[in-house]
Amino acid sequence: MTADRPASTPARISARVGGIAESATLAVDAKAKALKAEGRPVIGFGAGEPDFPTPPYIVEAAVAACSQPANHRYTPAGGLPDLKKAIAAKTARDSGYQVEPAQVLVTNGGKQAVYEAFATLLDPGDEVVLPAPYWTTYPEAIRLAGGVPVEVLADETQDYLVTVEQLEAARSERTKVLLFCSPSNPTGSVYPREQVEAIGRWALEHGIWVVTDEIYEHLTYDGVRAESMPVMVPELADTCVVLNGVAKTYAMTGWRVGWLIGPTDVVKAATNLQSHATSNVANVSQRAAIAALEGDLTAVDEMKVAFDRRRRRIVEMLNEIDGVLCPEPKGAFYVYPSVKGLLGREVAGRTATTTTELAEIILEAAEVAVVPGEAFGSPGYLRLSYALGDDDLVEGVSRLQKLFG
Structure with a gap:
């Protein structure tokens, strides 16, 4: 048998x-x-x-932080208060977006900010309009959070920039979020001011959340400026999450410090998620990030x-x-x-x-x-x-x- x-x-x-x-x-x-x-x-x-x-003054701040016993311990899961204040001040300085430290969550690099934003906003089956070409992590983070990416392709004939008409054609009753990235990875394209505003107005009109990735905000050329969508459309602030970090601007990819900015209820929920996933970002890296953000952009x-x-x-x-x-x-x-x-x-x-x-x-x-x-x-x-x-x-x-x- x-x-x-x-x-x-x-x-x-x-x-x-x-x-x-x-x-x-x-x-x-x-x-x-x-x-x-x-x-x-x-x-x-x-x-x-x-x-x-990484610039020397940032490294020196990290070295000094290593000898401080306070940095050898757990700290708040959502980020050091001093870093959250520095992020709020930097955001006002660089993009004109006024936020409070309570609207900031410090994450283990930009990728964690991406995932936690979608995990906090999406329920199974919710659709995310995803302009393509897109960064490889976006659709995977959306799917891992239970969402459905809906791709909208823009080719070189339109400088890889999607139009409101294309976004509207992709919208359905299941659409909850638009992912927006300017300057873009992988194309390097930058949405002009009027197009950022038009897309933001479209999202606002249809009650669609915007997750906007501003990680390359300082890397623009030929006098071009990367505009922040909630600055262009202030009424969008209550349904907008801004992603950013120190990695690209300050040559700090290995330090793993990113953040998300959003309405306080979203940030509180995302912080709860992070408290069970990773807890706080390494304190020495957070101290280095404070030095980066409080320094100049030389x-x-x-x-x-x-x-x-x-x-x-x-x-x-x-x-x-x-x-x-x-x-x-x-x-x-x-x-x-x-x-x-x-x-x-x-x-x-x-x-x-x-x-x-x-x-x-x-x-x-x-x-x-x-x-x-x-x-x-x-x-x-x-x-x-x-x-x-x-x-x-x-x-x-x-x-x-x-x-x-």
Whole structure:
């Protein structure tokens, strides 16, 4: 006789977590670093982080914080009071948005702010209008929170900026949130003032929450300004969550300090969630963030000079490749060229039919790491970060020119 067996064996991994896709940008960066460790001269355009060190005055504040016993203990889950005050002051200074410290939640990097915003706002089946191309984490965080991403695609002919008409076409009775990001990752596009206001008015009219990611607010070029939606549409403040952090502006990606700003009831609920998930952000990192926000933007401006120079150079060089069309971005530190003209062409003995396959060929044949557009919801494109040294940038794109020449 055989022992009775269950009719089915439970899955080892939950459907909720098993359905999450790996971060494509981190995967590309990890592969590039692994190949470098093997001695291969790989040049990586995948990582979305400044190549500069954190400014010394911020590091010095962290060093001093290490010796203070108060920083060796638990602190409030929602953030150090001094940091919440600094975030409120910085927000007023930089975008003109007046908020109180009680409207601030300090998170373990921007990604936790993204997830907690959606987890706090969404019930199962709620829809989030998600402009594409989008940062890879957005749809995964939405799904993990039980929501349904509804993608709205804007291509290079409209500078990757969605219109109110497109958003309205995507709206349904289940729509609860609009995700808005300007300057954009992955495209670097920046919404002009009038378009920010028009989109905010549309959301207000239809009772739709806005989650707006302002992490690249200071990285703009050619005199362009990134406008904050709740400043453009003040009536939206009660149904708007602003996401931000120190990572991109102050070259502090590894310090893991982000935040969300919103109505006090939303912030209180999100803080309760965080109290069970991670508790407080590391106190030394919080002290470093206070120093960053209370300092001036001199170091940021110096980084922007380098980014601007690289931006112009990479756009020029990419547009010299037959089959590539690269708009000039006005923000962040990415370019997002259309490479549809390279698909179906034999390269290094292979023919790519997708940009995922094209990125694989580029890595193997040219030892250059790029991220395919499939990761951002828009096949036919590649994302390249120009947050790397000038010499590596020129060498990397020169390899692409030679590969497709």
